[in-house]
Amino acid sequence: MEKGFSPVGLRVLVVDDDPTWLKILEKMLKKCSYEVTTCGLAREALRLLRERKDGYDIVISDVNMPDMDGFKLLEHVGLELDLPVIMMSVDGETSRVMKGVQHGACDYLLKPIRMKELKIIWQHVLRKKLQEVRDIEGCCYEGGADWMTRNDEAFLGGGEDVSFGKKRKDFDFEKKLLLHDENDPSSSSSKKARVVWSFELHQKFVNAVNQIGCDHKAGPKKILDLMNVPWLTRENVASHLQKYRLYLSRLEKGKELKCYSGGAKNMDSPQKDAEMNLGSSYAFSGGNSVIETDPKPLASASVSDPSSDVHMLPKAKKTRIGFDPSISSGAFESLLPWNDVPDPLESKPPILYDESFLQQQQTLPSQSSYVANSATSLMEKEMKKPSYESSSAGGSRVNADEFLKSPNVILQDLDLSASSEKLQEFSSNVTNNTESTLRSLNWEFQESHPSGALDNDLDLSWLQGERFLANTGFQNFQFQDYSSSPSLLSELPPHLWFGNERLPDPDEYSLMVDQGLFIS
Amino acid sequence: MQRQVALVKQSLFDQGYLDEQFMELEDLQDDANPNFVEEVATLYFKDSARLINNIDQALERGSFDFNRLDSYMHQFKGSSTSIGASKVKTECTMFREYCRAGNAEGCLRTFQQLKKEHATLRKKLEHYFQMARQAGPKETARRPK
Numbered sequence: 001m002e003k004g005f006s007p008v009g010l011r012v013l014v015v016d017d018d019p020t021w022l023k024i025l026e027k028m029l030k031k032c033s034y035e036v037t038t039c040g041l042a043r044e045a046l047r048l049l050r051e052r053k054d055g056y057d058i059v060i061s062d063v064n065m066p067d068m069d070g071f072k073l074l075e076h077v078g079l080e081l082d083l084p085v086i087m088m089s090v091d092g093e094t095s096r097v098m099k100g101v102q103h104g105a106c107d108y109l110l111k112p113i114r115m116k117e118l119k120i121i122w123q124h125v126l127r128k129k130l131q132e133v134r135d136i137e138g139c140c141y142e143g144g145a146d147w148m149t150r151n152d153e154a155f156l157g158g159g160e161d162v163s164f165g166k167k168r169k170d171f172d173f174e175k176k177l178l179l180h181d182e183n184d185p186s187s188s189s190s191k192k193a194r195v196v197w198s199f200e201l202h203q204k205f206v207n208a209v210n211q212i213g214c215d216h217k218a219g220p221k222k223i224l225d226l227m228n229v230p231w232l233t234r235e236n237v238a239s240h241l242q243k244y245r246l247y248l249s250r251l252e253k254g255k256e257l258k259c260y261s262g263g264a265k266n267m268d269s270p271q272k273d274a275e276m277n278l279g280s281s282y283a284f285s286g287g288n289s290v291i292e293t294d295p296k297p298l299a300s301a302s303v304s305d306p307s308s309d310v311h312m313l314p315k316a317k318k319t320r321i322g323f324d325p326s327i328s329s330g331a332f333e334s335l336l337p338w339n340d341v342p343d344p345l346e347s348k349p350p351i352l353y354d355e356s357f358l359q360q361q362q363t364l365p366s367q368s369s370y371v372a373n374s375a376t377s378l379m380e381k382e383m384k385k386p387s388y389e390s391s392s393a394g395g396s397r398v399n400a401d402e403f404l405k406s407p408n409v410i411l412q413d414l415d416l417s418a419s420s421e422k423l424q425e426f427s428s429n430v431t432n433n434t435e436s437t438l439r440s441l442n443w444e445f446q447e448s449h450p451s452g453a454l455d456n457d458l459d460l461s462w463l464q465g466e467r468f469l470a471n472t473g474f475q476n477f478q479f480q481d482y483s484s485s486p487s488l489l490s491e492l493p494p495h496l497w498f499g500n501e502r503l504p505d506p507d508e509y510s511l512m513v514d515q516g517l518f519i520s
Numbered sequence: 521m522q523r524q525v526a527l528v529k530q531s532l533f534d535q536g537y538l539d540e541q542f543m544e545l546e547d548l549q550d551d552a553n554p555n556f557v558e559e560v561a562t563l564y565f566k567d568s569a570r571l572i573n574n575i576d577q578a579l580e581r582g583s584f585d586f587n588r589l590d591s592y593m594h595q596f597k598g599s600s601t602s603i604g605a606s607k608v609k610t611e612c613t614m615f616r617e618y619c620r621a622g623n624a625e626g627c628l629r630t631f632q633q634l635k636k637e638h639a640t641l642r643k644k645l646e647h648y649f650q651m652a653r654q655a656g657p658k659e660t661a662r663r664p665k
Contacts, residue, residue, distance in 0.1 A: 018567070018595070018598055018599050019563055019567055020602040021598070023559070023563055024545065024548070031548060064591075064594060064598070090594065090598035090601055091594065111598055112541040112604070115547070
């Protein structure tokens with residue numbers, strides 16, 4: 001497969017709610033010989049992007065859109081797909097532009113936009129690819145450009161050895177870098193230049209971060225080592241980590257009140273609309289209340305398996321709290337599929353990656369911690385989690401076995417806030433609806449399922465066990481930390497019910513617990 | 521006829537109704553889209569009518585939610601830059617200033633002015649496009665100068 005870099009045929013996705021501009025931009029981009037897809041809604045754009053993860057090279061989006069803030073879209077795209085995003089607006093205020101840059105935009109164009117500005121957008125794509133290539137060890141371009149020339153133009157020569165070390169501003173040089181070296185065995189791995197942070201990959205990332213335990217110590221090298229993904233480079237991890245941190249801090253800011261520990265008021269408004277698919281995996285850091293930030297939803301799929309635990313939901317930033325699969329320690333079966341967790345969830349500390357989160361993660365992402373803490377406050381929080389709609393997974397899939405396996409439920413250390421998060425672990429849900437739930441984890445609140453979002457590889461290893469609750473009607477009953485002492489369960493009432501808006505009464509709860517959760 | 525068309529267009533620029541953006545649109549017009557500019561203008565007027573309506577309603581309510589008004593106007597302004605509606609854009613900017621200052625009276629006045637400019641531009645462009653069509657497709661694609 002001959003790959004090369006060429007601006008021609010660059011696949012651009014334009015998102016703007018203004019139909020006039022959309023028409024104009026389409027024409028302009030076509031004139032640049034790009035392949036253009038237009039979209040009038042941010043949500044629709046995300047859907048398109050997720051459907052074809054590798055279908056676009058760059059996204060151009062307006063800042064002000066009715067259904068979703070352009071910056072949010074930017075975050076999603078950046079985290080989930082790692083595509084370059086250009087923002088547009090008629091407003092050139094410094095603060096706005098800065099916001100764009102902070103959210104990861106690679107450029108900010110002012111309307112009216114000129115042809116010459118669009119003619120050079122391919123440079124952003126190239127730059128990103130080069131970065132990725134550089135990350136690959138060996139200085140050999142490992143994966144050709146994802147997108148290939150759309151026409152037969154051979155921009156690049158072939159099979160040259162390029163040394164990364166040389167830096168030339170010369171475009172030819174850069175082209176060569178992107179050249180897919182067919183003679184190079186390493187390139188046969190056909191890795192894409194762009195690293196797509198799939199759910200599974202992100203999960204590994206989160207796991208690794210958790211294992212390291214402390215955000216500050218979690219350097220890219222360490223994370224990379226822990227992740228044990230051969231083709232991933234330190235730079236890939238570094239840039240992802242940066243985004244993740246940004247994401248978390250953003251969540252953190254937005255969440256002052258929503259903190260779970262605060263008694264989850266926000267949970268009240270469940271985002272029921274969206275299924276709560278696991279998408280909203282809030283990663284609960286073991287006990288960290290960190291959940292404040294809204295880490296990428298981690299689908300903590302594998303409860304018992306730490307590595308699989310953290311499934312990061314495709315960069316849904318907003319989403320939810322990532323569940324720390326550690327919860328597998330038993331508690332959560334039901335990770336709420338909150339995908340839709342609305343913003344309030346964000347505020348919930350959950351998730352995952354909060355610094356504290358990392359720290360606490362010593363053991364399995366023990367969800368258990370939350371269980372322990374849960375105490376009523378948690379429960380309330382949990383309950384409130386609107387996202388739990390047990391839509392599919394809500395189901396309590398409690399994989400009791402799995403859960404029980406993880407003895408390390410660290411209940412004690414858990415923060416309440418964190419615990420709430422844990423509940424979210426939807427690992428159990430995954431069983432049946434793994435994919436759907438994962439999808440539902442989607443980032444946006446509004447969107448209930450990002451179809452591709454979860455890619456899903458949700459490693460539902462934990463689900464492997466019997467999944468019981470999965471559609472057994474224990475939907476509400478979500479995970480409970482079995483492994484922890486039964487008392488814990490009782491402490492955690494309703495929250496744990498995934499997708500269950502209502503609070504089961506204590507009797508019911510215990511009953512459910514008995515029935516479902518403790519399956520051994 | 522062609523010259524007349526060119527003159528009409530030139531006067532639109534000279535009088536400040538249109539700015540360079542309009543020329544950019546003309547540059548985009550080609551064989552694949554021979555009526556591109558007119559199509560864009562039509563689309564603009566259709567969409568902007570809707571936006572004007574929104575603002576009208578918001579103003580009629582009398583509650584003067586300046587944030588909302590500003591937001592509507594931001595949208596409208598963005599739209600108006602698409603065809604280079606220069607005078608309309610100026611009114612938009614002024615309106616937003618009044619919004620930020622919380623000046624309801626100023627908003628109302630400016631908005632009336634804005635609607636007038638909008639209507640004027642519409643008429644002029646309709647006239648222009650009509651002439652251009654009559655003169656023949658080639659002429660319209662040509663830049664004045």
